[in-house]
Amino acid sequence: MTRISLPGFDLDPDATDRPAVASRLQVADHDAEIPVHDHRKGQLILALHGAVTCEVANALWIVPPQCGVWIPGSMPHSNRATANARLCYLFVEPGVVGLPLHCVTLSISPMVREMILHLADVPQDYPRGGHVERLARVLLDELVQMPAERLYLPVSDHPKIRALAAALSANPADRSTISEWAKRLALGERTLTRLIDRETGLSFGRWRQQLHLLVAIRELAGGASVQRVSESLGYESVTAFITMFKKALGQSPTRYFAARLRNQDSAARGD
Structure with a gap:
C-alpha cells in the first residue's frame, strides 16, 4: 500500500473499500512529480487545467485538459504535472465495474467530470448504501462509456x-x-x-x-x-x-x- 504525498495533497487511496473515492490537486509555481509507485485501486487522473504526463506500462501517456488517463490497480506508474495544472484523482475499487485492464486515455464528458468533482467534495468514508455510494456507482457506469484517445508513446x-x-x-x-x-x-x-x-x-x-x-x-x-x-x-x-x-x-x-x-x-x- 502506497501513500501519495504532495504539497497540499495527502491521500492513502487504499485506506477505504468504497467503490470510488476522489481528491483534488492544484499545482502552483512548480512542477509536481510523483515518483514510481502503485496502489491496489485503479486510478483515473483527470486534468481540469494544464496537463500531466504519466509513465506506465512501457509507455508515456499525456493527459490534456478535460481528459483522463486510466491506470489499472497494482500497476507501477509515475506522474508529472505542468506548473499550472489542476487535477482530480479518482480511485476505483478493483472489480466494481468493467474498466479496462490496460492503460488508456479517456475523453471525459462534462457530466462525468462534474460527478467526479462532487465525489471529491465529500468524505471518503461515506455511508454504505447512501446517496453518495449510489452516485459513485452511476459515475463508474458512465466512465466505462467514455471514448478513448490515442495520446501515448510506446516505450x-x-x-x-x-x-x-x-x-x-x-x-x-x-x-x-x-x-x-x-x-x-x-x-x-x-x-x-x-x-x-x-x-x-x-x-x-x-x-x-x-x-x-x-x-x-x-x-x-x-x-x-x-x-x-x-x-x-x-x-x-x-x-x-x-x-x-x-x-x-x-x-x-x-x-x-x-x-x-x-x-x-x-x-x-x-x-
Whole structure:
C-alpha cells in the first residue's frame, strides 16, 4: 500500500473499500512529480487545467485538459504535472465495474467530470448504501462509456529504445536521421529500424512524430504559444507544425484547446 504525498495533497487511496473515492490537486509555481509507485485501486487522473504526463506500462501517456488517463490497480506508474495544472484523482475499487485492464486515455464528458468533482467534495468514508455510494456507482457506469484517445508513446524496456526516448524527450528538436541515431547507439541502421518497429509497433518517423505530438499537447496546455512550441520541436514553420497536429488530432492546436477551454469554464468550481 502506497501513500501519495504532495504539497497540499495527502491521500492513502487504499485506506477505504468504497467503490470510488476522489481528491483534488492544484499545482502552483512548480512542477509536481510523483515518483514510481502503485496502489491496489485503479486510478483515473483527470486534468481540469494544464496537463500531466504519466509513465506506465512501457509507455508515456499525456493527459490534456478535460481528459483522463486510466491506470489499472497494482500497476507501477509515475506522474508529472505542468506548473499550472489542476487535477482530480479518482480511485476505483478493483472489480466494481468493467474498466479496462490496460492503460488508456479517456475523453471525459462534462457530466462525468462534474460527478467526479462532487465525489471529491465529500468524505471518503461515506455511508454504505447512501446517496453518495449510489452516485459513485452511476459515475463508474458512465466512465466505462467514455471514448478513448490515442495520446501515448510506446516505450519498451529495451535499453537502446529507452536511451533514444530519453534523448528525444530532452531535446525534441533534434532532427537527426535514423542513420545518425544508429551510430550514436552503436547499432546498424537496419538493426535499429527493426528494433524500433519490434519494440514500439511504429516506424522511427511515426514514433518521433507521436513524441512531438505529446510534447506539443503538454507545452500548449502549460500555456506556451503555438509559435514557441513549433520552434521547440524543430519545425521549419508554424504551418508545418499545425499540419502535423491537425493530421493527428483532426483539429488545429487553437481549435483543439478552445474546445477544452469551453469545457473548463463550466468546471470553474475546481479552481
